[in-house]
Amino acid sequence: MSDPNGDDRRTNDESEPGVDTGTDAPDGPPNRREEASADIDSGTGVGDRTETGSDPRHDSTQVANEERRRGTSILSLLVAVFGAWIALSVLVFDAGAASLWNNVLVGLVVVVAAGYNYYRVKNDVPLSAGIASLLALVGVWVIVSAALLGMTGGLFWSTLATGLLIAGLAGYNAYEAREARTVATESGPGA
Numbered sequence: 001m002s003d004p005n006g007d008d009r010r011t012n013d014e015s016e017p018g019v020d021t022g023t024d025a026p027d028g029p030p031n032r033r034e035e036a037s038a039d040i041d042s043g044t045g046v047g048d049r050t051e052t053g054s055d056p057r058h059d060s061t062q063v064a065n066e067e068r069r070r071g072t073s074i075l076s077l078l079v080a081v082f083g084a085w086i087a088l089s090v091l092v093f094d095a096g097a098a099s100l101w102n103n104v105l106v107g108l109v110v111v112v113a114a115g116y117n118y119y120r121v122k123n124d125v126p127l128s129a130g131i132a133s134l135l136a137l138v139g140v141w142v143i144v145s146a147a148l149l150g151m152t153g154g155l156f157w158s159t160l161a162t163g164l165l166i167a168g169l170a171g172y173n174a175y176e177a178r179e180a181r182t183v184a185t186e187s188g189p190g191a
Helices: 032-037 059-092 097-122 129-148 153-184
Strands: none
Touching (some): 097 129, 129 153
8 A cells, every 4th residue: 555645656567456547758857948949939940940841931021031041141241242342442533642541451350350250141140230330330430530630522421421320230130130130039939
């Protein structure tokens, strides 16, 4: 006879002969952490495939995310091209020493940073919000430096317009990167 208040952890194999406890379930509680991790969507698309190879998200969400990813990669590439233009514009327009070094160095920084973001997006890694924000600030510097360094004529207008484009496009990329990170890190359906 068994004690109903006892701590009896025997399975069917260990119980008294001829007594069926009616439980064929494995010992212990289910692993809820494994069940929960199977339901998490990273928001990046990496690792979200099921065994059949299909993406478990809705088709409309997949299309919207693909369009968003394609748009940010194009914008990153455009920012890199504008950075190259800033660096090379000193060859087209007459520039003083300060303007020349400013445009060449700032242009190279923009090309490298925007190229890095382009590389990340093309390899299914989320856009870096920090790099995009840095590029937006560099774009503001380009706008200010056009007047601060005394650029004149075509170089002034070219630098000013390119700085506006870099600040605007990189600012939009920073917004998109933060938005994607917010969607990917939401804690649950009520969040």
